[in-house]
Amino acid sequence: MAETHEILKALNWRYATKQFDTSKKLSDGQVSFLKETLRLSASSFGFQPWKFLFITDSELRKRLRTKAFNQTQVEEASHLIVLCRQEKLTSADVDKLISATSSATGAPEDSLAGFKNVLSGFVSGLSQEKAEVWCEKQVYIALGSLLTAAARAGIDACPMEGFERPGFDEVLGLEKKGLRSVVLCTVGIRSEGDKYATRAKVRYPLADVVETI
Amino acid sequence: MAETHEILKALNWRYATKQFDTSKKLSDGQVSFLKETLRLSASSFGFQPWKFLFITDSELRKRLRTKAFNQTQVEEASHLIVLCRQEKLTSADVDKLISATSSATGAPEDSLAGFKNVLSGFVSGLSQEKAEVWCEKQVYIALGSLLTAAARAGIDACPMEGFERPGFDEVLGLEKKGLRSVVLCTVGIRSEGDKYATRAKVRYPLADVVETI
Structure with a gap:
């Protein structure tokens, strides 16, 4: 079957899982895969202004559930991922990215001066509030x-x-880590009893959400 | 090969394409696939507060390029997608989602009163500014x-x-359509001459961006 068909099948298969099978844990390989997917995510300028916390400690998850309107997934999914943004965006982040770019590509830092100027101008032009929103969008x-x-x-x-x-x-x-939580994603295996698994997906028709001009 | 491996290979293969092959257009099937992928995207509450414009008109793309720092991709990629958010989020959007949910799932609208209350409370609790940021995150x-x-x-x-x-x-x-542009995505086939295609990907090590607790 064509890969495009497989992807669309998967997007139709997925749903916001309400009830996870508590007897099933993701394998180490699956968890590594999710971590690497997050690490490889695109971000504007390649800034990666984020950190992804995989919470497995059951006591911690019990406590976090009380801060999440008691939603069962927080405690019962195989893993809880807390997607975080950096608290601030500063020139130190620019230096870090330039250094990493030089290391990865072999380009001397001097040759990246133009890119560094663009990054520095971008960062210094953002208010704290705008920086927060921008980082959160990258996390999304x-x-x-x-x-x-x-x-x-x-x-x-x-x-x-x-x-x-x-x-x-x-x-x-x-706070001590210079991070702020942005959004959660619980991951695992759906329970056979989750009635939402078989509920029809609610999406507007193509004509409502796509226009070709 | 395991699917997880294939996905990671694809994420390593992709890059922010700077130079597209202007002689190659995406097939109708590929474009339909991208549209359907966008249509099926997750959003908070399933709100879908968006519209995706596929721009193919060459005169229009020439004009848009002048509003995008003259970046070549805007004109040269097979397709330009302008991802838009709704200008506002109102009770009419709540009504639309409830109606669509009822149609898709067969649940009478009365039985969705609880869900409707949650949606209405959420929408009425958002300032215009917060609604804009929230819609933009969904687009991301x-x-x-x-x-x-x-x-x-x-x-x-x-x-x-x-x-x-x-x-x-x-x-x-x-404005007349009640929409605002949020972010662009140009799509197509990379040019063989794009030197960025073979540049090493710059990503921080796993230990920097993932923590297991």
Whole structure:
């Protein structure tokens, strides 16, 4: 079958899993795959202003569930991923990216001066508030990539905005790490009893959401 | 080869394509695939507060290029996708989603009153500014999904934040449509001459961006 067909089949198969099978854990290989998918995600300028926390500690997940309107997935999914953004975007981040670019590509840092100027101008032109929004959007690219990659690999997921961000930040000690929680994604294997698994997907028709000009 | 391996290979294969092969167009099947991928994207509450414009008109693309720092991809890629958000989020959007949910699932609208209350509370609790940011984040989920699906299907892409949003909105008449441009994605086939295609990917090591707790 053509790969495009396989991907669309996977996107139709996926749904925001409400009930995970608590007896089934993702394999180490599956978890590594999800981590690498996140690591490879695109971001504007390649800035990667993020960190992805995979929470497995059951006591911690019990506490976090109380900060997420008691939603069962937070505790019962195989893994809870907390997608975080950096608290701030500074010239140190520019230096880090330039250094990494030089290392990866072999280009001397001097030859990257033009790119560095663009990055520096971008960062210094952002207010703290705009920087936060910008970083969060980048995190959402990673989320979108994760959902599609997971679906294609037969891994269930539930993206979740419904949680107390300050509560998560506090429980996870994110301030000290220079991070802030942005969005959650629980991953694992759906329960056979999850009635939402067989509910028809609700999407507007193509004519409503796509226009060719 | 395991599917997880294929996906990671695709994510390593993709890059922000700077130079497209102007002699190669995506097939109708490939374009339909990209449209359907966007249509099926996840969004919070399933709200789908977006529209995706596929721009093929060459005169229009020439004009849009002048609003995108003259970047060649805007004109030369097989297709230019302008990912847009709704200008506003209102009770009419809640009604539309409830109606679509009822149609798709067969659940009477009455039985969706609880869901409707949640949606209505969410929408009425958002300031215009917060609604805009929220809608844009949803669009970024679709972007992330698009990039990963395209890569896995061997389609090149370049996501682009570098353009004048008001300029695009004006040229495309988006105000009249109740839309605003958010981010671009040019898609097509990479040129053999694009030196960025073989440049090493710059990603921070796993230990920098992933933590297991």
